Amino acid sequence: MNLKQLSHMLSLSQTTVSRALNGYPEVNEETRRRVMDAAKRHGYRPNPSARRLATGKSGMIGYVLPTGAAVDIDPHFVEFLSGLGDYARAHELDLVLSPADADDEETTYRRIVANRQVDAVYLSSPRPADKRLALVNTLGIPFLVHGRSEGFDFDYPYLDIDNEGAFHEASRLLIQLGHKRLALINGNDRETFAIHRERGMRRALAASGLTLGERHIRSVAMTEENGYRAARRLLEEDERPTAIVCSSLIMALGVVRAVRDLGLAIPGDLSLVAHDDVFPWLRPENFPVPLSTTRSSIRLAGARVAERLAARISGLEEGARGEVWPVDLVVRGSVAGAPV
Amino acid sequence: MNLKQLSHMLSLSQTTVSRALNGYPEVNEETRRRVMDAAKRHGYRPNPSARRLATGKSGMIGYVLPTGAAVDIDPHFVEFLSGLGDYARAHELDLVLSPADADDEETTYRRIVANRQVDAVYLSSPRPADKRLALVNTLGIPFLVHGRSEGFDFDYPYLDIDNEGAFHEASRLLIQLGHKRLALINGNDRETFAIHRERGMRRALAASGLTLGERHIRSVAMTEENGYRAARRLLEEDERPTAIVCSSLIMALGVVRAVRDLGLAIPGDLSLVAHDDVFPWLRPENFPVPLSTTRSSIRLAGARVAERLAARISGLEEGARGEVWPVDLVVRGSVAGAPV
DNA sequence: AGAGGCTTCCAAAGCGCTTTGGCTATTTTG
DNA sequence: CAAAATAGCCAAAGCGCTTTGGAAGCCTCT
Known part of the structure; x- marks a missing residue:
């Protein structure tokens, strides 16, 4: 059932039918x-290919997925996707x-x-002065950044969480508990989120x-193994930190393992706070010692x-609106006063 | 630069240029x-929307992503995507x-x-007599199943790993080491892979x-928490198992935690084998006790x-070819002879 | 020499929609 | 009451490709 048939059946022109719909x-x-009635009754659905050719709109949003043998897609991506799907589903x-x-x-x-394959794109894991962002901005396609970049002479629309505030709060808590030697196990510090977290902590x-001494900050890819290694190096120093803030739950797994291996205890010897992106399959409250998190x-x-x-595509949203979400600090058993 | 311009510039008809290309x-x-030369020189790229309207081919492969508040996308998905992307990239x-x-x-x-939005689709996590499979088969779109289903009167193309063989081998090893009370912490047993794993173990x-007693088999969603719970229940029984085979590394994290909480040791009190889908961010060799895996x-x-x-789309592959990959059994420190 | 067969090209007709420009009533306005 | 505005509809021209159905030119064969 196409437009021609439908309009013929209604004794109307294709123009009118198209406009009505x-x-x-x-x-x-x-x-x-x-x-409308006839369309519904006959299950008429405009052919997207034709519509796309005529309008240039595709009804899809795009994401450029970096791949390569050495590239690991962030496991966070799948959770993000879940959310994206939740909304997108309702809007086809x-x-x-x-x-x-x-x-x-x-x-x-x-x-x-x-190719006009998509109506809009989103970017994630931006770096300062991220080239992709500049590119997409000049290309003129609607876009949204998940995270933030820095160092541009233009504004852009983004959605980010308050990474700086989160790590600032976490650090402040630890300091108030008497900790003086804090350490940070961060993600890749070429990405803005990691920079913001470090900044919050330093502040x-x-x-x-x-x-925050140079030796008390590690910046690595967020794997369990890297968390372990970073923690070991930190904890084997003479003046070992008494509190660690860590950028991911997965790395925190490694930290916990390192602490055990060294015969130390949480929170007795070490307080630990990690950032939690909320995975259904790994929850901070189920760590050996329930983990305090920025969530x-x-x-x-x-x-x-x-x-x-979707709002940008349909013109409901315009301009360079930035949106920053606050982050919860959830205190659980993994933090305590500094050891004496 | 479109076909019309290009052909005009070459003093050829659109037909000929199209055919040449x-x-x-x-x-x-x-x-x-x-x-070809002129096309390359002027960077001519046929407009996909137009081509698609004319041919019905889109140059894309599709995946239907189940979503909903209660639905968690499997973290394995992102690794699978990485692989898919590796190949797809080279072929646009x-x-x-x-x-x-x-x-x-x-x-x-x-x-x-x-809508002919995609040229082919793939399905994952199939169940026995999976409706999607039957549907897609009747709809007549090229498809491929990642995993296997059962109970159809037709064949279909798939790619699966030898789940039954893997868990058979793992169990056989444990038995040879003297274990008599084995337990299985499986994934959702409505999915075929879980059924196959159980079958292999029983065999x-x-x-x-x-x-394999009823009480010695747990079938749950693959989260750390569920691994923990399942392990606790198994290990708190009177006649507790001396070996556990577990369907995922993430659940194995929970098992390890449960073992610790109960004051037991691996492999002294319990041997553990888990299936490893190979995540870059969580590696079995880095478990507190290096984990034996089916990999x-x-x-x-x-x-x-x-x-x-891609082969199916271009007609290079046809029919209902099934492909089953063998699974490695990698023995590490987490298995030992049965306690006396 | 004429019939038949290749090779190489082309004009035009789709694919199924949106949108432009225009046309005919009907209503509003001065 | 004539002129202007408005409402409601339509034919046709795209969008940029692929593909059908020739056609022209040149060989080959009998």
């Missing part, structure tokens, strides 16, 4: 009802993943824009006249990104 | 070269994720097929005159699925 004003309300928005060589994402961005320390559901963020993207 | 035989080789194949209500995926399948036990890279599977899907 798409809510244009220049059609009599009664005619519109007739058309599909998501197109365009795999790209991690060393040359530009080609792919250019391709999907030139809290500075406020109490403390500092923010990445899944909710995914849903919100989809929502805003 | 698409490798049709009825065009002079020299003309073809001229055309995009992946479209169509979110669907987990309780009604059928509508979405019908939509993407009716190994039966071969030695042993059985199969889900990432490689993703790449292979993409490859076969």
Whole structure:
């Protein structure tokens, strides 16, 4: 059933039927009802390929997926996807993943824009002065950044959590508990979120006249193994830290293992706080010692990104609105006063 | 730059240019070269929307993503995606994720097929007599199943690992080490992979005159917490098992925690084997006691699925070919002889 | 020399939608 | 009451490709 058949069957022109269906004003309300009715009754669905060719709109949102033998997709991605899907489903928005060589994402961005494959894209894990962001901004396709970049002379729309505030609060708590030697096990410090977290922590320390020594900060890919290694190096020092703030639950697994291996105890010898993106399959309250966390559901963020993207596509949202979500600090058994 | 301009510039018809570019035989080789040349020089890329409208082919593969508040996307998915992307990138194949209500995926399948949004789809986590499989089979779109189903009167193309063989081997090893009370912490036993794993284990036990008691098998969603709970229940019994085989590394984390909480030791009191899908961020060799595993890279599977899907789209692969990959049994410190 | 067969190309007709420009009534306005 | 505005509809022209159904030119064969 296509438009031609439908319009013929209604003794109307394709123009009128098309307009009736798409809510244009220049059609009599009664005619519109007739058309709508017939369309529903016959299960008419406009052919998206044809519509796309005519309008240039695809009804899909895009994401360029960096791939390559050395590239690991962040496990957070799947949770984010869940959220995105939750919203997108209700609006029949599909998501197109365009795999790209991690060393040359530009080609792919250019391709999907030139081909008008998607109506909007979102970027994640931005770095300061991220090239992708500049590119997508000049290409003129609607976009939204999950996270933030820095160092541009233009503004852009984004959704981020208050990483700096979160780690500031976590650090402040630890300091108030008497800790003086804090350490940070961070994610890749070329990504903005990691920079913000470090900044938050330094700010809290500075406020109490403390500092974060070079040796007390590790910046690594967020795997269990890296968490372990980082923790061991930190804890085997002479003046070992009495509190660690850690950028992910997965790394925290490694930290816990290291603490055990060294015969230390949480929170007796070491207080630990980690950031929790809220995975259904790994929960901080189920750590050997329930883990204090800075918590923010990445899944909710995914849903919100989809929502805003949809709004941008339909023109409801414009401009460079930035949105920063507060982060909960959830205190559980893994923090205590500094050992004497 | 579109076809019209290009052909005009070459003083050829659109027909000829189109044919030259698409490798049709009825065009002079020299003309073809001229055309190819000009196309490359001017960076001509056929508009996919137009091509799609004309041919019905989209150059994308599809996946219906079950979503909903109660639905958690499997973290394995992202690794699978990595692999898929590795292959797809080289072939400019995009992946479209169509979110669907987990309780009604059928509508979405019908939509993407009716709309010809994708050239092929893949299904994952199939169950016995999975409705999606039957649906997709009748809808007539090329497809590939990652995993296997059972109980159909038709064959279908799939890629699966030898789950039964893997758990058979793991169990056999444990039995040979003198274990008599084995337990299984499995995934959702409505999914085929879990059924196969249980079958493999039972087969190994039966071969030695042993059985798997009802109380010695747990079937749960694969989270750390569920692993913990299942292990506790198993280990708090009077006649507790001396060996556990576990369907995922994430659950194994919980098992390890439970063992610790109960004051037991691995492998002294309990031998443990888990299935490892090979995550970059959680490796069995880094468990407190290095974990023995049945190992199969889900990432490689993703790449292979993409490859076969591409072959199916282009007609290079046909019929209902099933492909079953062997699974490695990797022995590490977590298994030992049965306690006396 | 004429019939038949290749080779190489083309004009035009789709694919199924949206949108432009225009046309005919009907209503409003000065 | 004539002129202007408005409401409601339509034919046709795209969107940029692929593909059908020739057609022209040149060989080959009998």
